[in-house]
Structure formats: C-alpha cells, structure tokens
Amino acid sequence: KYNLTIRKVGIIVESGLFGQTAREAWLKYIKEAKEKGLMDWEVVVDITFPAPVVDITPEIIKLKSADPDVVFACPMAPSDCIKFVNAMIEQNYFPPIMITNDAGFTMHDFWRLPEMRKAIKYFFARQAMGCVDDQIERDPRIKKIYDIWMKHHDYWEWGVLVYYNTILLLKKALEEAGKRDPTMKNFPVTLRDVLREIYIPKEEGVIYGVKFDERGKNILAKVCMMQVLDDPKNPGDVAWQTVWPWDVATREPVVPDPRSRGLP
Numbered sequence: 001k002y003n004l005t006i007r008k009v010g011i012i013v014e015s016g017l018f019g020q021t022a023r024e025a026w027l028k029y030i031k032e033a034k035e036k037g038l039m040d041w042e043v044v045v046d047i048t049f050p051a052p053v054v055d056i057t058p059e060i061i062k063l064k065s066a067d068p069d070v071v072f073a074c075p076m077a078p079s080d081c082i083k084f085v086n087a088m089i090e091q092n093y094f095p096p097i098m099i100t101n102d103a104g105f106t107m108h109d110f111w112r113l114p115e116m117r118k119a120i121k122y123f124f125a126r127q128a129m130g131c132v133d134d135q136i137e138r139d140p141r142i143k144k145i146y147d148i149w150m151k152h153h154d155y156w157e158w159g160v161l162v163y164y165n166t167i168l169l170l171k172k173a174l175e176e177a178g179k180r181d182p183t184m185k186n187f188p189v190t191l192r193d194v195l196r197e198i199y200i201p202k203e204e205g206v207i208y209g210v211k212f213d214e215r216g217k218n219i220l221a222k223v224c225m226m227q228v229l230d231d232p233k234n235p236g237d238v239a240w241q242t243v244w245p246w247d248v249a250t251r252e253p254v255v256p257d258p259r260s261r262g263l264p
Contacts, residue, residue, distance in 0.1 A: 002255050008044045010068030010095070012059060014051035014076050022074040022101050023048070044068055053080045060087040063095075074101040078109035085119050096256030100125045106240065108155045114237070121228045121238050122257040129222035130207030131158040132242045134250040141206060165206045173198055227253050 011026055013019030023046070033039045045066035049059050053075075063071065075081045081104035088094065102125040104110050111117050129135070133156070136142045142161060149160055173194045181190040200210040202220065209220035224242050229251055231239035243253040258264065 002253075004069075004096075004255060006069045006097075007040065007042060008066070008068040008070075009041045010045040010047075010063050010066055010071040011043060011073075012045075012047040012049065012063055012071065013074040014053070014080060015048050016051050016076060018076045018101075018103065019048065019051065019074045022072070026072045041070075051075070051080055052077060053083055055087075056080075056083050057087045057090065060084070060091050060093060064091055064093040068095060070097040070099065071095045072099050074103070075105075076103045078104040078107045081105050081110050082113070082116060085116055089119060094122075094257050094259035096260040098123045098257065102127055106158060108157060112155060117228065117238055122254055122259070124225055124227050124243070124253070125240070126223050127158065127226050127240070128162055128207055129224050129248070131161050132224065132226050132240050134239075134242050135224075135248065145206065161207050165208065165210075168205065169198070169200060169210050172200060224248055225253075227251070229254065 009030065011023055013023045027043065027046075030039075030041055030043065034041065045063055045068060047059050047062060049056055073084070075084050098120075100123055105120060105123065105125060106127070130139060130142055136146050145161060145164055146156065150156065173191060176198070177187060177191040177194045180194070181187050196212060198210060198212070200220075202209040205220075208218075208222045210218055211220050213219050225244040226240040227243045228238050229241045231237045233239070241251040243249050243251055
C-alpha cells in the first residue's frame, strides 16, 4: 500500500521462551511467504541476546551494521526494553520499520517514562484487538471496564481486558461443567471436555470470542497492529494508535521512520 522497498530483514529477540517463539514464527512465515512468491525478503541478521540483558550495545551495533529495511524485535521485560532503546539512542540507530511484539514496550514500567515512550515513536507492535486506547473509546463495553480500572489506578494496563475475557471463559466453563457433573466425581475431565467444546461468540466476549481448535488455540482471538504516534488527546505526547486492519484503524501509519532518513 505504501510502495516501500523491502528486501532485508533483521531479527533481534531475547533468549527466553517468549523471544524464541516469536523468532521461530517470524522465520517460518517469512520462509512461507517467499515460497509463495508474496515477497522476496532476506533475513540478513538474526540475533538472540541473553535475558535479562546487561549491555545490549554490541547487538544494536551488529543490527545497525546489517542495515535491514525491517527489524522484528522481541525483548520481554521493561528493563530490557529500556536498555534496548538507550542503546539505539546512543548509536543513533532507527531502522525504517521497527516491529515489536508489545510486551515491555507497552508495560507501565516502561511507558510511564516520558523519554522512553517518546523515543519509540514510530515503533509498531501487535496487540490484542480491542486493547488499544483508540479502540476502547469506541466500544461501550470495553470503555466500562476501562473506567472501572481507572477509578483505582493512575495508568491503563491493557492486559486487564485479556484477563477479563479469560475470567468470562472460565466462569462459563465451570458453570457448564458443574451442570454436567454435579457430584464432582470426575470434574477435571469434565472441565477439560467443556473447554474443548466451548464457544463464546464475540458478542458475549469482551475483546473477542472463544473457540478452540484441536491444538487448543483460540481461533476467534484477533490481533491488530498499532504504532506510536502523536497523542491527539495530549499534544506533545505520544500514544499507541491502531493502524491495521484498515477497517479498524484510526490513523495512517508513518513509514518509514523519519529518523532513519536523518529527520527528527
């Protein structure tokens, strides 16, 4: 859509399960897309750093030297994300497109630092559908949960919506299992079977519906892509904004990152 020339891809992930799972998926889908002729991307650098990280500067220098058009990054802990961003600032390195896996970049311990959130302006991340601030404002059910949370806290934690969806799932599953096995003689097996069969439509869920496939994956879970852009509600600050899918997006993405071309 934006007529970008993308040939080189860089991957940089943490050594834990979260980072390694992301790495495996990125490599898998890039390979499949190439085989189908959808793109001709080459992974020019593939970095795994130990987590928790002590100094990530050598890895950032290696990433910069490879000069990828797109970077897929997956630090996990907010403390690692802070070191990651500080190293990028020190090396004056900002790739044309940086796609993260949310995690620490969206957590309060990172996001509460103005210098950090402003430093990741133009970064992308995937997020559970419905959890981004601009989507919350448009859904009365989600906004209700948001307002309850904000009565007790001075920050928004997007994971609340995922947890709430999970609690609804467990409530429905436990109630159904109780009906099937009121004597509790074989309750664990009954509950397992209920969870395998359960169906919660989007209208009854909060951010998405629930239906598991044979591998136990929720096939109704949906994600979106967001980008850190100027906050329309707080001039001078930034906020995550939905940029994809197109029918949900509230903003056009900014690509490439102006800093990759020496612009502010």
